[in-house]
Amino acid sequence: MRGPLLFKDIDTAGLTSIATYRQLGGYETLVATLGKTSPDECIEIVKASGLRGRGGAGFPAGMKWGFVPKDSPKPRYLVCNADESEPGTFKDRELMEKNPHLLIEGCALAAYAINAHVGYIYLRGEFEYIQRILDRALAEARAAGFLGRGIAGSGFDVEIHTHLGAGAYICGEETALLSSLEGYRGQPRLKPPFPAVEGLYACPTVVNNVETLMNVPSILRHGAAWYRQWGTEKSPGTKIFSVSGPVRRPGNYELPLGTPLSELIEKHCGGMRDGLKVKAVIPGGSSVPLLPASLLDTGLDFESMTAAGTMLGSGGVIVIDDQTCIVDALHNITRFYEHESCGKCTPCREGTYWMVEVFERLEAGRGRAADIDLLNDVSDNILGKSFCALGDAAAMPVMGAIKHFRDEFEYHVTHRRCMVNRRREVLAGVAP
């Protein structure tokens, strides 16, 4: 048993088949809820459970469901965000790969709660093989009467489709995802109107992360109080953390929210390998500021992370060792954002390009003393001025890195090389 909730049965052989899933109690919640608990009651239970979105922003899921207007004559849609594009995050992949039916059950329950009859699972372009797994599972569920007309013996109809994106990071942003799903260019839309009011095809839409939806069946089954046995008051429940970097056992770990970061690294991941020390940790996917080693005791929950100057984000924990050059690491991250900037707004489109140019100068040993402040200033000019959070995601790590590791940047300028020797190519096992 790798975790108390989502990872409880995750490694059971043959879990992708509906038979195994049902043996372990699968779809029982669906049968027990539909037609017996009213949609409003479902929303209330999820609200009471304090379940917060697991995609990164941590918005309370029940509240989001509650925003869907009850009197709208338009159809409603449920969209599962399975784009999982945040670098360092690979939890949804394992969840969907190994337990697709739990997602389907979660989707069906969420659709019931918001009275949507159509749901879409939006997968990133690279998840083609997961689409096959999901499609097979959807077919099984349909055959077993858990999807389609009058599911699970109730009068409720729901159909769920998978949709493959074209592999853009921005399509993890919910409005860009909806644009992409509609067949348009994947670019974020103006909010308000929020998707709950005007989302897919300008109809009320709820967009939830895979992990969020997978929590729904057990919450509806066991109740809010039961769910709150894990985690903290404001961040209840468990969360899956995807740990990467030079730790002994990288991988996905399901832990109650609030678990200290040091416990995750030392106890669960077995500490650092090759005698390396932790220099910094990016705790929530590449778009959050990094946490220096001195703050490793911070609890992994939304509030503590914000207090420490970073964010819990998607739970993609990237451990950076003391032999990794911070300038190089940030160059890598910035290149990613430059490549993935959708180009809609000026600060993100032009700012990330400029940052990469400055980073390249620093890396090539042509850096100038003014470059560090320039980088900070460019980031500051992006921060809060971009259309969506992508710009902030590109700016915050750089500003955080300059704040905590200014000496490494200065070393690059004065010595025209890295302060530490190991570059990412070595780390990745690729010749430099």
Added chain:
Amino acid sequence: MSATCKVTIDGHTIEVPAGTLLTDAARAADVHVPIFCSHQKLPPLGACRICVVEVGLPRRGPDGKPALDSAGTPVVTWMPKPQTACTTYVADGMQVRTTSPEAVTARKGVMEFLLVNHPLDCPVCDEGGECQLQDLAFAFGADFSRMDEAKRTFVSEDLGPVVKKEANRCIVCMRCVRYCDEIMGDDALTAHQRGVRTEISSFDRQPLDCEQCGNCIEVCPVGALTALPYRFKARPWDLRQHITVCPYCANGCSVRLGVRGMEILRARGTEHRGVNQEYLCVRGRFGYEFVNDAERLSSPLVRSGGSLTPTGFDAAVDFAAARLREVAAAHGPGAVAFLGGEKLNLEEAYLYQKLARAVLGTNHVDARTRFTARLPGEAVLRATGGGRPLLSLEDLGHAEEVLVLGDDLQGESPFAQAVLVRGQHQAGLHLTIAHPRRVKLARPKFRGEWLAYRPGSEAALLNGLVRAALERGTPDGLPSDVAAGLPALRQAVAEWTPARTEQATGVPARAIEAAAARLAQARRRAILFGRAFTEHPAAADLLRGIESLGWASGALSAARSEVMYIGPQHDSQGALDMGLVPDLLPGYVPVGDAAGRKPFEQQWAATLPAEPGLSAPEILRAAAEGRIRALWIVGDEWLRSAPDRALAEQALAACDLVVVSELFLTETARRAHVVFPVCSFAEKEGVVVNCERRLQRAARAIAPKRGTRPDWEVFQAVARALGVRWSFRTAEDVFREIARLVPGYRGRSWATLVPLGPQWALEAPAAATLGAAREGAPPAGEGLWLLSGGTLFLQGSLSHRGRLLPKLAKAARARLHPAEARRLGVAEGDAVELAGPAGTLRLPAALDVEVPEGSVFVPYAHAEVELNRLGAPAGAGLKVVVRPARVAERVGA
């Protein structure tokens, strides 16, 4: 929510309607907030971020009232991040700072970002001098660049003959892409790639497949899209700008002509001005070329010894006057006729008919030379509500349901089409397009309903729609005469059940019922019709049908009219208003109405003929038969526009005197006895009246080309030579007489007609004439229905004079449905021969699924197409036999 909000912007408090965007509120408060991606006709995007401002809202106490601090002023909570003014809607008590350090820093940051990849090629760029980025960089930017690395580069492209793209300069505001999609309905532009590599281009990087309107160039705030025809021609400060009215279609768009020296170098729209604002269609933007044409006539010509020889103006006037006097003396005033005039300004049209009626004493006046049958002058007026206040083009965009009857707006009225596309895209307007061809607006993309009636079944369609509309009940607000006539109308159309209409028209019964229901139920609606109905052989019947439909569906009411007539020329409406029809004096006063005639007779000091004159098709016949001996043709290539070419040739040959007022030595002018060279639209001033019946004063942009003068001066000179004492010094003098005399125009002041004058309406609307439309007899003979129309690029007789428009239009093709072509054994590009009752025409064929089977579409405005050689349409139209040219040759041999 209150209807208005108080907003304080940089200390200026203003009250604006709720739902106003901050950018608009700032404009109202006279505070400059820069914009790039925001555009008045497009929904907010918030992409460029240049309009960032600081926004604060009053903090509300627990009672919902604004909290006050100890000094009694409201406490303001400032938003943590700067907000984009172009996406923020005002709220009551909102505070905005545009010059605070935070706002200025943010704006400077965005400006710096915009310049990161923007090249420093302003000296070469055509936008230089009128570039918004240049202006804002000057106003807000730094004077040096912190970015000194290589900029990303693209290769420049020509996107067809109109648009030059220099993507390096692009700031990705997406205005062009959105304008093309949401207003033009063309979707020709798209963004390739993403991020900093985003590049605007066509989908396949091939030349743009679109209307070539160039509006993308107009809305581009930088020099990323520039106009190839204007490339490097001038800098903006070289140009004198003159705003005048476009001479092409009846929409009456304002065009801003840029003139350097004596030459017009470009035409543009004007933001916040005119009915069209910045919009121009391809003809409006590039169709001015004929003005600069070297082949323009520069001297009056008089026939002597079989050839036309240049003479002085006075000699030509004397010649014309003497001959007119001779003809009138020998054969009576009824032997003189006046044709054309839809391209004249209002004042000129007025003087033209005054010359005919008051000086020569004839009512043989008709501007509508294309008509194939007589149509009462009042028919159009009655179909559009008898002179009641008419909806405007702007109102058209706010309608819920719009029915377009038989008109291809793309060719005939591009701006109205753009208004409809925008309404459809942004405001949920529904389109019903009744047209045998699948015209642009009938394409599925616009989600309307296409009533694809069979050619010749127009009357049946109207009757079916009237019946279906009446089934929905009696509309409110009918005048008493209409209300009294409704039972009879109900009776008259009773037989036109949806099923019967379906049988007659081929339009599904369900679609007819639904269209009528939508029209009757809409709160705001519009019916548009144009030349396809007015130039129909059965036009008198069809127009009565349109009028009946207007009353039956509620589009016409005692207070207002929602039925609009799209005339063929920019001043068709003005010509009609000024009485360039045989049976009406100016202001729709019947010539037989003695009391109505009186003021005119007093003012003009003449006795006016009381008998209605001959209409254009009747004049054609009378002249060919020698009953009309003298003809004056104004601004009309009659040999091409008259319904029957052979008859027109005969008429011109038979006349003792043919006077032609023209810009060019046209085929018609070549057969004249006197030719007066006249000014183009850009060289004279005067009032024109567009399809909304709006009066606009068009300004003079350039001096008249050497040897030319305005038409009204020619009319006055001839009138004076005939012995009357006219003494108008300017067009304004003429307008003053109109404003004294003509109903609907009384009391109008020349000064108030710029930039946008009022829409006129009659104090006493004309009485309605309800009734069913009679079906014309199908034309005799075998063959395909001949469908014709203007195309987007060529319309009328001037557009083919330039270089660009004929190039865009390509050669004329006879368009056939692929199935029809297969039956005929014709492949794409094969030469086909069209044989009508009077003659033949040879054209290459084009396969087009948008043309219905059983018909052939031929554009009429190409120089090489002389449709009237085929013979005049009669009954309900014209049929032509189409066959491959090879076979035709063999048969002929």
Added chain:
Amino acid sequence: MLKEMGQGLGVTLQNLFRKPFTVLYPDEKLQMLPRFRGLHILTRHEDGLERCVGCELCAVACPADAIFVAAAENDPQGPRSHGERYAERYEINMLRCIFCGMCEEACPEDAIYLEKNYELSDYQRDAFIYTKDELLVPSEKAGYLPQR
């Protein structure tokens, strides 16, 4: 009286043997100062192409409205200047020119300079409209920029 006369003649005598200030123009010509502003030249790049791109900034900067420029697009096969645009017509009306040098200051391409030639006289007013042929330096002077 005599004293004053002697003083006056003394001055005359003194100057009689001084080298005169005047020069025997046109046989002799003065060396102009480096910042003297005479007739304009249009310069060339090292590769012989014209520096002027026809942007008309000189024309708009000119307070006397003496400059007329009409630009055209370069033939990519035989370009006249760097880039896409060149001045097809470039004319200065020297009767209007006030030799202020604003055109030189406005030029973003270092294409126009006021040089040392001050011998501007003719019999026809038309001749004072200097055309591009007269202003453009010969190909031998490609790359030449006056020192300022």
